[in-house]
Amino acid sequence: MDLSVMFFGADSGAGRGTGSGAAEGAEGAPHAQAAPHSRTYDDILTVARTADRLGFHAIWTPERHFQQVGQVFPSPPVLSAALAVATERIGIRAGSVVLPLHHPLKVAEDWAVVDNLSHGRVGLSVATGWHSTDFTLAPDHYEDRRERTLQAIPELRRLWAGEAGTYPDGTGQPVSVVPQPRPVQGELPLWITTSGNPATWEAAGRLRAGVLGATVGQSRDELAEKIARYRAACAAAPDQAGTDAHGRVTLMAHTYVGADDAEVRRLAAAPLKAYLASYLRQTAANRAADARESAELTGEQTAMLAEFAFRRYLTWGSLLGSPGTCAKMLADLRDLGCDEVACFIDFGIGRDEVLAGLHRLAELREAAL
DSSP: OEEEEEOOOOOOSSSOBTTTBSOBOTTSOBOSSOOOHHHHHHHHHHHHHHHHHHTOSEEEEOOOOSSSTTTTOSOHHHHHHHHHHHOSSSEEEEEEEEGGGSOHHHHHHHHHHHHHHTTSOEEEEEEOOOOGGGGGGSGGGSTTHHHHHHHHHHHHHHHHTTOOEEEEOTTSOEEEEOOSSOOSSSSOOEEEEOSSOHHHHHHHHHTTOEEEEESTTOOHHHHHHHHHHHHHHHHHSOOOSSOOTTOOEEEEEEEEEOSSHHHHHHHHHHHHHHHHHHHHHHHHTOHHHHHTTOOOOOHHHHHHHHHHHHHHHHHTTOEEEOHHHHHHHHHHHHHHTOSEEEEEOOSSOOHHHHHHHHHHHHHHHHHHO
16 A cells, blocks of 8 residues: 655635635634745645655645635646656645646646656546635536536546647637647546545546545445445446556545654644634535535534544544554555555644654555565
């Protein structure tokens, strides 16, 4: 089982997100002085270089728009270009590209640049998107975003392989084009991101794509059933220049390996609960949620739900604890059928602690080899 590093976007406190209010600290109060985003990018590059030296498998960065959570991740290919030249061997992954927001030609072009800069280390997970505000960039693509994503995947694979695509030009006339530059890799390593919908797991299998999921919000039994569905769909599908018949399951898990369990709970509790609360507020601000007549949560309700999620998550699915505790969870995820754990590290713990935790995690990986 491979171990990778994932950024998913804790708020740095540097700005205000649409519909999210002021940036908030661990206790919910606005920061008196916001840290500059440039410092966050410096931290990302430092972590990436460290993960590269320690032998981690890949580094994943998301696509986020206009929200408090994830302010520094609006453009995965731009940030990945920096990561490509800052590292030597670690895989450079998008986790995820929100495919309905982009023309497949543009995705193929941008990531071919990164593939060349990294000498063939690129991989993409594509997502349908979920937050209505994100689709300010492509408002006509929101309602049918799932269908658009699944239809665009074969097209993206063909473009990556160097096949021409026919599209209307500026005059409205069809023109045949081949995206440039040509990537280093002849086949695009591809995943589909899922928040838990079993239909998405099966669709990924039918397309012979990997699947990028998460442990949070799901029980072990629920994940086991979805992995089984994915494996069956993947085995039954024809080859599509993707994974083999077994497929590839990558699971995201919040990660901080500390000296002991008590220390981890002390350091992780406030930032992780603040992160979870930010996510709940972001969900409440989604117009799709309003359409379902979801009531807006009060501050007290948000804090209570975040506390419940934190305590539940400590019992299963996270890599939050001592080396011994995390080793047991890694073994359980391996037995579950996970091929790769994407270790979500940037949920609010300080850089020095993140780096120390990465070293401990690397020692666990070496001991398991």
